[in-house]
Amino acid sequence: MEEEFYFDFSDDAQRSVERYEEMIRNQDQYFFDAQAFENIIDYYIDKNDPVKALQVVEYAISQHPYASVFLVKQAQLFYVTDQFERAFLSLQKAEMLEASDADIYVLRGNIFNTLERYSEALENFQKALEFAETTDEILLQIAYVYQNMLDYENAIVYIKQSLEQNMENKDGLYELAFCYDILDKQEESIKFYQEYIDNDPYSYAAWYNLANSYHKLELYEKAIDAYDYAILIKDSFASAYYNKGNALVQLDRFAEAIEVYRQTFEYEKPNADTYCAIGECYEKLEKMDEARSYYKKSVKMDPNMADAWFGIGVTLNFEERYFESLHFYKKAVELDAENPDFWFAIADANYKLGQIEQSVEAYYKVLEYNPLDVEAWLDFSTVLYEQGKLLEASEAIADAIKNNPDSAELYYRMVAYLFAMGEKNEAMVYLETALSADPEKHHILFEYLPQLQENASVLQVISRYIK
CATH class of the missing domain: 1.25.40.10 (Tetratricopeptide repeat domain)
Known part of the structure; x- marks a missing residue:
């Protein structure tokens, strides 16, 4: 017959754990009070060992079969180990023993939320509100459900109710900021935080x-x-x-x-994002050696930091080391293949190296990913124009205008290309459009084709818009 011992270590959690582990080693059977069992379970939960925690729960239920707290603990552990049906069963048993325990409905609500059964989650959280002494965390849980439902307006309502009860709840403050951000209601956000x-x-x-x-x-x-x-x-x-x-x-x-x-380094370890940000600041100050040093620190810490690889390329480009810069631009684009800025840099570097075909291919990528980049369209058409491809240059600008119908620069460039192609009548139509869009930018036309400053027809049209 097994010898049974009674130990009351509810005030000494560590001692309870030690005696429990001694019991397991000795394959013996000791008796622990409910608080001691809770301490032991929490110890293994804190150690992220749900398997051992579940074993303790089994012992606890066998010794305290009418204590609903252990069934709730069991359900919690089944939940974190993705055993949802077993978690529901444990909660059902707990509810039969103590139907007024708010923790039962909170945990059940969390499981339903995880399973995307949102109406059932809300129903359980509302029931938890009936029994809980403090409700700020439950109100926040309800807000999370509404966030998952993409109903951010209702989420805000419940977050505010939570904060009214507990102004120290930092999670609530951050979640509220998130909801306002999603709804793009920064003015309302400012008003709330000012009042807070x-x-x-x-x-x-x-x-x-x-x-x-x-x-x-x-x-x-x-x-x-x-x-x-x-x-x-x-x-x-x-x-x-x-x-x-x-x-x-x-x-x-x-x-x-x-x-x-x-x-920030005084209060947290340096990270790749901050190193990259410092590198960019030095780059803007045209201190390229310092910039490159920080960009290198960034990629050493995180080799997937595309912006830092790109930054190294920018510093080399500034020093006219175009061939070297291409290597780093390509590293960046390997990590972020749809970034138009990276492709723009590749197009520019290839152009400067006289690698026109590669430059044109890169420009196609730029404009595929960002057809609203007016500067890219202008540069791309310039490359084509310089290769004697006047028709292709004008077609590029026509596509640019379709994507950017309000850009006066594009219309002025089209005027230049049409004049260069001998299409004077069509050029004059585009000139009227350009002047209607922004007459002050007419100088762009003369910068690109200076000979038009002697064209009487062009000057006459411009004079109607410029006093």
């Missing part, structure tokens, strides 16, 4: 989200001020430093941005 800060001026998360909303509205000075308040409240807030750096970049304050980016 009036009630809790020391919430670094609220200042941070307010700053992000200003940033998205391109109110960079206000964003920087708000980031500064977030940093003042929490000086180790690395994300606030990083985003402040991004705002400074938008204002072309690159030297300041570098210093702010570097401050």
